[in-house]
Amino acid sequence: MLDRAPGxxxxxxxxxxxxxxALRAALAEGTVAAQLVRLAIEPGQALFIxxxxxxAIGAGCLIYEVQQNANTTYRLFDWNRAGADGRPRALHIDExxxxxxxxxxxxxxxxxxxxxxxxxxxxxxxxxxxxxxxxQLELSTPCRIALDGTTFHAxxxxxGHVTVTAGEESAVLPAxxxxxxxxxxxxxxxxxxxxxxxxxxxx
Numbered sequence: 001m002l003d004r005a006p007g008x009x010x011x012x013x014x015x016x017x018x019x020x021x022a023l024r025a026a027l028a029e030g031t032v033a034a035q036l037v038r039l040a041i042e043p044g045q046a047l048f049i050x051x052x053x054x055x056a057i058g059a060g061c062l063i064y065e066v067q068q069n070a071n072t073t074y075r076l077f078d079w080n081r082a083g084a085d086g087r088p089r090a091l092h093i094d095e096x097x098x099x100x101x102x103x104x105x106x107x108x109x110x111x112x113x114x115x116x117x118x119x120x121x122x123x124x125x126x127x128x129x130x131x132x133x134x135x136q137l138e139l140s141t142p143c144r145i146a147l148d149g150t151t152f153h154a155x156x157x158x159x160g161h162v163t164v165t166a167g168e169e170s171a172v173l174p175a176x177x178x179x180x181x182x183x184x185x186x187x188x189x190x191x192x193x194x195x196x197x198x199x200x201x202x203x
Contacts, residue, residue, distance in 0.1 A: 001045045002158055005060030010047055011036040012055045013106030020097065027093060032077040037106035046110040046126045046134070052101030064156055066201050068131045074099060112136050118143070126199070137198045139190055146187045151203040153181040153188070160196025165189045 011033070014023070018035045026032045036054065039047070041061070049055050054076060057063060074092035083089040112124035122138040137143070139162065147153065155164060156178040163172050164179050166188035171179050181188045190198070 001041050001043050001047075001061065002064055003043050003062040004041055008041065008060035009058045010039045010041055010055070010061065011058065012039060012047060012049060013037045013053055013104060014102075020102070027077060030080045033079070039106075039109055041109060042111075044111065046112065048107055048110065048127045048129070050101075050104060050107075050129075052099055053104045053107070054096075054100060064158070064199055066127075066132055066134050066154075114138070131203070133202050135200045135202075137190075137200055139192045139196045139198060142192070143190045144187055145190070147181070147183065147185055149183055152183045154201040155179045155181065155190075156199045156201075158197045158199060161193040162196045162198065163191045163193070165191070 013036070015035055015037055023032070023035055026035045036056070038058070041047075051068075051070075056077075056079075074096040075089065076091065076093060076096040078089050078091060081088075110126060112126045114122040114124050116123040120141045121143050124136040124138075126134040126136055128134075139160070145153070155162075155173065157173045157175050159175055161172070161174050163170060164181070166181050166185040173179055
């Protein structure tokens with residue numbers, strides 16, 4: 001969670017006791033939001049959404065999303081809105097019901113805890129699963145990161161201003177910018193102009 005408006009939240013999982021029949025009734029009545037768990041959020045927190053878990057991003061949320069390369073999203077409910085043409089957008093109700101995992105509980109928000117300090121820089125593991133690992137790096141001094149050739153490093157600057165250098169290539173990343181360091185780079189360096197925070201995603 002990069003930022004949020006006052007009162008903004010995320011929806012993830014069903015409220016206790018919601019059944020397929022109850023969800024279909026709520027779809028017909030336009031009251032699906034009442035069937036979902038709404039989570040209060042703070043900047044710096046994270047949420048892991050496994051496949052099969054119904055979820056939605058509430059208004060006023062600015063997020064950084066890491067997703068398995070599936071390219072499949074089903075729209076179960078559209079908050080009773082109309083599309084740009086003034087008509088309701090298509091829903092994928094039958095497809096959604098086939099993919100919902102009713103055994104999944106509602107997840108909890110994750111607050112990364114610094115676990116490893118190196119020369120004034122602090123690494124925190126945010127999420128690790130079979131498909132990717134997301135870590136947070138609080139950077140105050142130059143940092144060299146070696147690669148083993150098995151994964152790229154996807155970088156995103158959430159705060160500050162960082163220069164990333166791999167071989168003879170360099171890029172200046174202000175807050176909100178990203179860079180991809182390929183797996184065949186032997187190493188790269190991060191040089192902050194000021195105290196900075198990055199999100200680092202690997203496979």
